[in-house]
Amino acid sequence: MTIALPSARKATVPAPALLRVHDLSVSYARTTVVHEVSFAIPRGGSLALIGESGSGKSTIARSVLRLLPRGVGRAEGRVELDGTEVLGLSEGAFRPLRGRRIGFVPQDPSHALNPVRTVGAQAHEAAALAGLRDAREQREAILDVFSRVGLPDPRRAYDSYPHQLSGGMLQRVLIGLAVLPRPDLLVADEPTSALDVTIQKRILDLLADLRADLGIGLLLITHDLAIAAERTDEIVVLKDGRVQEAGATRAVFAAPTSPYTVQLQADAPALNPDRYRRDLDDRGVDAWTTDTASARIDVSGISKSFVVDGTARPAVSGVSFRVPPGTTHALVGESGSGKTTTVRLLLGLETPDAGRILVDGQAVTGRPDAELHGIRRHLQLVYQNPFTSLDPTWSVGRIVREPLDRYRVGTRRERSTRVTEALDAVGLPPHLARRRPDALSGGQRQRVAIARALVLEPDVIVLDEPTSALDVTVQAGVFDVLRRLQRERGLTYLFVSHDLALVRQIADTVSVLKDGRVVEAGRVDDVLSHPREEYTRALVDAIPSPDLRSSR
Template identity: 65%
Template sequence: MASQDRLSAALIHAITVAPAPQPVTPLLRVDNLSVSYGRQDVVHDVGFELGRGKSLALIGESGSGKSTIARAILRLLPSGATASGAVRFGGDNLLALPERRFRPLRGRQIGFVPQDPGNALNPVRTIGAQAMEAAELTDEPNAAIRKALILETFAQVGLDNPQRVFSSYPHQLSGGMLQRVLIGLAVLPRPALLVADEPTSALDVTIQKRILDLLSRLQHDLNISLLLITHDLAIASERTDSLVVLKNGVVQEAGKTSSVFSSPASAYARKLHADVPALNPDRYARLRETGLRLRSADEAPKIEVNAVRKSFTVDGRTLTAVNDISFAVAPGTTHALVGESGSGKTTTIRLLLGLEEPDAGEISVAGERLSGRSHASLRAVWRHLQLVYQNPFTSLDPTWTVEHLVGEPLDRFKVGTPKERAERVREALANVGLAEHLLTRKPGALSGGQRQRVAIARALVLKPDVIVLDEPTSALDVSVQADIVEVLLSLQAKLGLTYVFVSHDLALVRQLAHTVSVMQRGSIVEHGSVADIFGNPQHPYTATLLESIPAGITNPANTTQPKPREVFRKEQIA
């Protein structure tokens, strides 16, 4: 008994004198960060920590302060902006450092991947010339070794022909390739922290997955800390260890990704969760089926595309953009065209609108054949076939008022009296949920969602039978996107509209469309109902597209860490 007491005493003593575990110092710590543009406060007392080799996402709508926080960390705030609080990186408060001490950190220790690769690279200089400048941050004096490091990095980020990329100009590469170039240049100096600002927002779903896979692998292989800025909760939940949810510059919720994703505590985080198409595929099922029940089962197709072909000659070579495609769209339904960039979606839409003449085949809208018609004859068709463009920021004349923008189609077709046209404009605005006081505003005074509603009202004002929607929500946040989808489906149920919906967002297609055609290299590889295609894809390409949809942390295929791979070193190249 005594020996047992002595053993217990020894254990107690060991526990008592054992050194306490030392807290791990985070690589990045933000305390009470506030940012103002002049008198306008845009970020309020934001705080979070990011450990070495870990990942954190800042999520929220446009205007929530995500990019402002990133630019404060990078000290890239515009002139006139002021930041207070502390941003500690490796023990230093970045906000208090003199510029001469901070400049060596940006690029070398803190890498940055901007949102738009088209604007981040100089269009009149080769990729190689710009990459050689970035390689100077490696402090390698030998130009040949710097080039070898660049080529090795390009290969590491998945660019198949690094030398060709090195010799190319930005316009000669796809958006996905340009984004890989930017990631490669950002990781070239082996930074400890990589800030990625919406790195996949303008990319196809498959390319998006490749870029996100690449970032995850680089984070793992190089032990880089990743600060990911996104408005998509599904992407953030798949790819990061922790989340900070922002609204109007204020933290709404923060914590481990699994906790925030599975049981969000704030109303705003719950709304973001509800607005992500990938997480809520049946959100609009009842509204979508309401419109479907209103149509007669024996009605003739509103749109018929039969054996259509279209080729173009580029640099002396003949390229087939659309190859023998056929599909039909029933009245009052939504038909989606999906596929990666270059699959032929845009050419198909131009043929459907009569902007291009097919080399073979026929296209009919409401029983009227489009090919072989004069421009004057096509105008009559266009009155019943309208288009909503992809980007509301560029598709609306910035010098016109909302009243002028929505009413212009009525003026062109000389519909009714001026009083009747004014009433039609107000009716169209009411249909898309916009108030009359916006009539006198110009696009610059509207939000992104309001601009897209104006674009839809402009298409509706002629009371068309068919509306072609060309990526109508790709430039919008998921919450604004959800509002636009609800508007479109409500209008379809109310007015019996027929939609042709072009998108690379398959999760959104699943919410919105009744039927779908999957396009690859100008051909339709699979066609059918959304339920059949999404539930049981028959073509490998369709399966690849569906596997690329972000599904959140509940998707077991995306919870495993990438396998380590040997990373490049200067001595290996030398």
């Protein structure tokens, strides 16, 4: 049954606030990290908190949920839920509100569920909060919500332990459990950051349906400005714990008054799709070619199957693509489409069952490890997550120097010089070489990873979701570095991503993978602007595309 939104939203009288935050300040020990933040969300309304890491978004969410660390975090001001001030409530008085009236979707699904209990056993606790007492009725409700959030096999997810599900599947489980009790307010902290664009769209559509049908209010924490612009009514822009700009989402994005908001909007790929297009066009390179001799990477008809439960299951089937020198080719597709397997085959980490892979005319397949060692010197990888790909016990200098040590390049002094040059190439000062990764920001860590890949002066760099864990401004800075290095050194990039808006910005050509097969390939503008295949159209349609000129 559809529940109409409060009529006050259509009148001139302001709707009563479901959540009202007034002059909220939050301190950790003696350091204030949030300064006098105020906003309100009516029943059925939505508001996005946006800003870079460290801006205070998640701290505000934890304050609303009363999840600040005990004895360390202190919140002052007022937080009202349906007119009741909740900061002053005892934990015993507030606990019944958390889960029933205020749902929460955390950012990191890998730490949110008990690893020694099945997903179904934990889901029954959420079903009990919904007032369902019969175990069979609870199970039916759980399976129904798992289906609604896009889990392909709800019964399998129900019977699985958390480690048996992918990160994207776990995130969908958490969203399902949060909405199962039908709370009044849903606090979602980066709820779609780990999801493919099509699943992301399904989740956002689901949240929109819940708002319309049940009057659920949504507090969305996100660094994806396109999602905020497309999916929320109001927006609060934060920097260093202070409000830079706030108001109706369409008005803020159509005519931002804060320089910080202007910068964020310029750095968002979906809101600025032509950022690098002139740079790409000015090179005069024909990136779509069938000429094998001119290709830096030549992948021809590769296939790979893995045995699962005694059955051979194809991961990649007949994949082919070519990448000329100095260009960027993107592999896109949903999880399980074969992107990662293709990369592992290219790097020689797996052996294809059929097909051929050439890098600079040299075969990667069928070579002994000693020969592959030499090829890999010119074929480097930048991993997805800068927070886990760098050894936390090593200094930055040692991390960047390690490939030189492994290949025994130059003298000790020459290696130190090359480390300094690599750090300078990615815009990092030499004094950072003495620091460890935990003393760096996310953007600095990813630049260290790029420096490590550059230090051997490779011809080809594989970029595996290199900025998915970074804010848009930091992401833009990293890609500014990558574009400059490509111009200066003629580097060839293979870019793996599920962010089609970013692919449209930085890639020359693209292969769209589905179930291990290439379903469409060509120049980026041709494929993404005029997709021929239904699957490609679904991916493109899922890209957030807010119309900032029209009223919401």
